[in-house]
Amino acid sequence: GTNPNAVSVSVSKITVNPNYNGNTHDNDLALVQLSSTVNFNNYIQPVCLAAAGSTFYNGTKTWVTGWGYIQVSPYQSWISSVITSNLPGFVTYSSSGTNRDVTCSAFGK
Known part of the structure; x- marks a missing residue:
């Protein structure tokens, strides 16, 4: 079934870690910029980085x-x-x- 709390948003930009190594998959991290804002609620929250x-x-x-x-x-x-x-x-x-x-x-x- 479908999740009533799901939100679909397109991506406008992906920035891949410049130290990413495709052979070893080291540093496999990227930033994803959404094409529109997302409203936070009980199911959608920002990520807090250390x-x-x-x-x-x-x-x-x-x-x-x-x-x-x-x-x-x-x-x-x-x-x-x-x-x-x-x-x-x-x-x-x-x-x-x-x-x-x-x-x-x-x-x-």
Whole structure:
């Protein structure tokens, strides 16, 4: 069914991180500018980013959200969001070893 709280807005500009590496997917972050304003309500809120130099101590609750895919496609298929807690200063993972440019978060079972 449809979500009565969903809002569709077109995108006017995408600014990709200049340090993005398409081979390793390091720094895969972009800013998306919407083509029109969105009214905030109980279901739509702005994202609050931590200030540079912020420290997150063990037990700090944080949100991690991002796009993922379920098949090889030029289009992302779903968005995931998870509340993490007991997060060390940063958690990193890379198939070739630890990498400070990649943050890995996962649901616990």
